[in-house]
Amino acid sequence: METIDNPVEQGNMQPTAARNSADDKLRTEAPEISGSSPVDDTGRDTQQEEGPGSSRTLRGFKWFLAYSSLLSTVLFYALDSTIVADIQPSIIDTLGETEKLPWIGVAIFLGALTVLPIGRAYGIFNVKWMFLSLVIMFELGSVICGAAPTMNAFIVGRVIQGIGASGCYSGAITYISMTTTTLERPLYLSGIVATWSLGSVVGPVIGGAFAQSSATWRWAFYINLFVAAVTAPGLILCLPNIDPAKDLTFKEKLRTQDWIAMVIFLAGSACVSMGLTFGGTVYAFNSGPEIALWTMSGVLLIVFILVTVYHPTIPLKDRLFPLHLMKSIELNILQYALFAAAGTMVTTLYYTPLLFQFTRNDGALTAGVRLLPFLGGMIFFSVLNGALMPRLGYHMPWYVLGTALMLVGSSLMITINVSTSEAHIYGYTVLLGGGCGAYFTAGFSVIQSLVPVSELSNAISFMATAQTFGQIIVLSLAGSVFQNVAVRLIRQTLPEVSAQDAIQLTAGTTSPMFEALSHDNQTLVIEQLTLAIRDVFIVLVGTSGLGLIASIFLSRRKMY
Structure with missing residues (x-):
């Protein structure tokens, strides 16, 4: 396949390493937030240069296959980020080591932190071969998870999955940014984020179905191999072969990395x-x-x-983190808002099924289905945002609305107990989903309208890092709150239970420790575990409340 030497001609993106010597000096000032359209570091108005007449060179059925293949790899990341949400008890039952329960969810996001160096590398190395290598790495991690004999092996597999999956996610965003025009780019980027959002919510349903089948939870990971086999032809044959820095040797490219x-x-x-x-x-x-x-x-x-x-x-332009972007209050607020939304999303996805497993004795599949109201709220507001924000032109109201809905939903979740009706819980999760959806898909598009085209790679890494840190920090903090509060409450209620046994009881109602309790003690434990899950949402009250305050200070100017 013909190598594309200059992706600027395709989508007007200018990778850092491909600049000539006159453009080597990276902007040290924060991007201008107000004023006219963005300009690149040569002073040219990039939006004027790339007018409606610009078009993709990859079109028709070949573009459809390439784009759908990219979406399939994003689906990898989305599904496996949350597919363990309601099969955690099954994994613990097989592998043991309940004290490592939070790592079942956190490990993949820890691996996903490589999104920052990977995002930078996409601006230097051959995009296609790097992308395909990361797909293979994800599949390797999936095999390790499915075959894991111990919890430590499972955690290692999840970390490897996270490295590969985050590379697929940032690679898909990079590919689209390099091969589409400014006018069509938000539409195709919204497809990436919408796929991620949908996959994140249906992941627990798929995981639950495998856990309750004869295939067992291990096939929730093996299934990735079959999906990859179906999408491989589109990835190999249709993705354009882009080399942003063809004039550099491989060793020279390695030396540009921080x-x-x-x-x-x-x-x-x-x-x-x-x-x-x-x-x-x-x-x-x-x-x-x-x-x-x-x-x-x-x-x-x-x-x-x-x-x-x-x-x-290392020259400023090649340093890992685009620190200069943090000089802009607007970009910092956008980054934190995505941090809060990502944390709210994964925490709700992990602890809502666990709540129903304890209080309604749901199986893994049924508990996953209980997330559909959350999914409905998220998709509805995401579509609404995608349709109306470009037409109305303002992004600030969507951030205020989204963080407010998350604050109200999480505040209501801290009032629940074992007798709270299902309808009420569904309503609360709809608010949480609506809050995430109101602006989750907007972040990557908005930030690209605030920075020069030459900063596009930095902007993607800047936002993707916030998303990953939100998933890691908020979910880790939620897991710590859940286990610590649960152990304390259980030991207060049942003093004869040791701290280690109390940790075992947090694994679910199918754990041997729970089944060994009398019916009355099981009821008491469920009440305490429900209170512990309720306290998890206090974390979301804090993150969304801060997000609401910050969003009020976003720019009021018309963006589109």
Whole structure:
């Protein structure tokens, strides 16, 4: 297939490494938020250059196959991010080690933090072959998860899945940004995000179906191999072969990568995740390992900032994190809003099925189906936003609406108990889903209208990092709250139960520890577990409340 040497001609995107020497100096000022249309770093008005007459070179049925293949890889990430949401008890029943329950969900997002270095690499290396390599990595992780003999092996598989899946997700966004025009790009990007949103919610339903079948939960991961086999021809034959920096040798491309910052960033992220997840369950809060984790997190954060600002061997344009974008209050608010929405989404997806499994004795499939009201709210508001925001031209009201709905929904969720009706819980989750959908699909499109075309790769990485951190930090914090509160309440109710046994009881109503209890004690435990799940949503009250306050300060100017 013919290699596309200059993707600017296809979508007017200008990868960092492909600039000539006159354009090498990266903007050190924050992007201009108000005023006329964005300009690139040569001073040209990019929107004027790329008028309605510009078009894709890849069209017709071949474009359909390429685009649908990209969507299928996004579906990988979406499904496997949440497919374990209501099969956690089944996994724990097979592999044991209940204290590592939060890692079932968190591990894939920890691997997904590589979205920042991967996103930067897409601007240097051959996009097609890098993309296909990450698809293969995702499938390898799926095999490891499906065949895992221990919880540690399962966690390793989830991390590998996260690396591959986040690469597919950012790769799909990069491909579309490189091969579409400015006018059509928001439409195709909305398809990526809509696919991710839909897959994230139906994942638990699919996982539940496998868990209750004779195939067992392991086929929730093996099924990815068959999906990949179906989509492989479209990926291999139809994706354009784009090399953003063809003039550089492979060694020269490797030297452009900020390897030191990558190691520091990923190590610090791992320490934060482990500190949140292990605190109070695996390690006491005042224990040496827990203190060491938080100390290392702080030290690595400071070192990362220093390396990003003062790195002596890496030019500013090649540094890992686009720190200069943080000079804009507008971009910071957009980034935090996506952080809050992503955290709200995954926390609701993981703990709503668990609530129904405890209070209604649901199986994995039924518990997954209970998420359909959340899905309905999210899809409705997402479509509404996609249809009306470009027409009305303003993005700020959608952020205020979305964060307000999330705040109201999470506030109502902290009032539930074992006797709360299903209709009420459905209504609360509709509000949470509507809040996420009101602006979740808007973030990537809005930020691209705020920065120059030369900053497109940085903008994608900037937002994708916020999304991943929202999933990791909020879900880790929620898992820590759930297990710590549940253990405390259970031991207060049943003093004869040890802390380790109390942790085992959080695994679900099918766990041997729970089934060994008398009927009266089972009822008491369910009441305490419900209260613990209720407290999880206090985390969302905090994140969405801060998001609502911040969104009020977004720009009021017309964007479209």
